Amino acid sequence: MSVNGDVHTFLEDTGEYTIRWYEPRDRAAFIDLYQLAFASRGEEWFTWKYEQNPYAERVPIIVAEKDGEIGAVRPFIPLSLRVADTAVPVIQLADLVVHPDHRRQGLMTTLSRWLKTTCWDDYASTFTYATQAARDGVLKMQNERWTDHDLGTFVKYERLNNVAAFVGNDHSLSVRLGATLATPAYRLKHRLGDRLVSTDPRIRVVRHESVPVSLLASLYETGVPETAHVLRDEAFYNWRFAEPGREFVTYVAMRDALPVAAIVVGTDHITGSPSTAQLVEVLPLTGGDALDPVFSALLSHITRDYAAVDHLCATGGALSKAVFSAHGFTATDSFPLSKLVAPAYLLVCPLGGSADSSAVTEGLTRESGWNTTYCDRLLG
Structure with missing residues (x-):
């Protein structure tokens, strides 16, 4: 410098x-x-x-x-x-x-x-x-x-569990009423959708109550994007996931006893704001059709474990639109989320x-x- x-x-x-x-x-x-x-x-x-x-x-x-x-x-x-x-x-x-x-x-x-x-x-x-x-x-x-x-x-993707959490007193009465009525409908839709998702029996999902840094660094190297991106290595991950005030849980997909993909979920607790579970890291970054069943298995566990939060959010890239859709995630640049989430x-x-x-x-x-x-x- x-x-x-x-x-x-x-x-x-x-x-x-x-x-x-x-x-x-x-x-x-x-x-x-x-x-x-x-x-x-x-x-x-x-x-x-x-x-x-x-x-x-x-x-x-x-x-x-x-x-x-x-x-x-x-x-x-x-x-x-x-x-x-x-x-x-x-x-x-x-x-x-x-x-x-x-x-x-x-x-x-x-x-x-x-x-x-x-x-x-x-x-x-x-x-x-x-x-x-x-x-x-x-x-x-x-x-x-x-x-x-x-x-x-x-572009972000959201799975809304509690629509009313995003509506405050500054919104009109009709908007507040609509959000209140929409919440149980969203929850029912998610429950039905989750039951319809089929999972590959060869894939086993392991939940870690921390971040296995060496494993993440290895998974990153299995699918390095050609496009510009922040380089992942153990030094980066050790620092990134030491962030105080935020809890990180890692879901690892195993196939034939080998780790093939992982998602790190981060949560924090901010008073007065909707509760959030963020898919902070999804590996391999390149994704691909062959990994859709693997990521689907991971999301099945994550959406179940975080059903009580107001919303789950993720970004595109590794996860395909088909996987997002199957698990109840909607792009924030589409209606009605475009009215709630600023770009x-x-x-x-x-x-x-x-x-x-x-x-x-x-x-x-x-x-x-x-x-x-x-x-x-x-x-x-």
């Missing part, structure tokens, strides 16, 4: 901000600011996400300071991306926060520009999952040196670290050319 120009200042009509790298004295201010914008997170979470990242040389956070007060933070997550048979360092943008008292000062643009300039030579690209508003803001920040590419939406856009910006490889640059910017899962999405 570049250390040139560690401190940079710019002048606005409202005063002068210092843009610099995070320092240990900023920890409490960062956590307070994060909790103001997002959710309650503590010291253990901060240590895991930013200090223990195996790809970071320093805590990967940029701050904007004015008169001794932190007005904004621009964290990022260094990762290793596999693209065009090459492993390259990239950064995932995450957790941007501007304090309400410091908004409308151009800090989002300035922090992003400073980051891309400072990290230009050291990383192949940035990438992020953005809301519609954030997407529009990022795409306005193009300049002659770097350009962001919108690679489309991050997320994958934005990628090549940096100077990819300039010496046209194959890498092409792989980074190819539309629908990324293999994206919750394993990296939930880091953001």
Whole structure:
């Protein structure tokens, strides 16, 4: 990571901000600011996400300071991306926060520009999952040196067990009533559908109350996608699944006494939000028709074990649409889920670290050319 120009200042009509790298004295201010914008997170979470990242040389956070007060933070997550048979360092943008008292000062643009300039030579690209508003803001920040590419939406699949959990008092009475009536209908539909799913008797599913890191790393190597994706190895998995405050359970499919596929399910407990079970990792990443019966056996166990949660969510890629449909999952870009779930856009910006490889640059910017899962999405 570049250390040139560690401190940079710019002048606005409202005063002068210092843009610099995070320092240990900023920890409490960062956590307070994060909790103001997002959710309650503590010291253990901060240590895991930013200090223990195996790809970071320093805590990967940029701050904007004015008169001794932190007005904004621009964290990022260094990762290793596999693209065009090459492993390259990239950064995932995450957790941007501007304090309400410091908004409308151009800090989002300035922090992003400073980051891309400072990290230009050291990383192949940035990438992020953005809301519609954030997407529009990022795409306005193009300049002659770097350009962001919108690679489309991050399509999710949902199995709703409790529709009413997604409807609040801000919805109309008719919507609330409809959700209440829909919930038992959804549960009945799932029960009937689950009974109709046939399973291969040769497949045995084993549930692990933890994450068998070495096994996951081996399964990853059995089906490595040609498209760009976060590289999986034991170092990545050891760090990724050490996330505090989240519980992980692993389901492994065995055929002829050999592991052939696995799904890691993650849950957390956020008061006031629908309870969620996320299919965080699905291996092998490449999937394929031959694995449909194997993944179906895994989903049969998972949907049964998590029948009490409000919803289960997953991403495409390894799991086919046919398998999703058989187990009651619906794409969030289809009605009626499109009315409940806002889309997320994958934005990628090549940096100077990819300039010496046209194959890498092409792989980074190819539309629908990324293999994206919750394993990296939930880091953001």
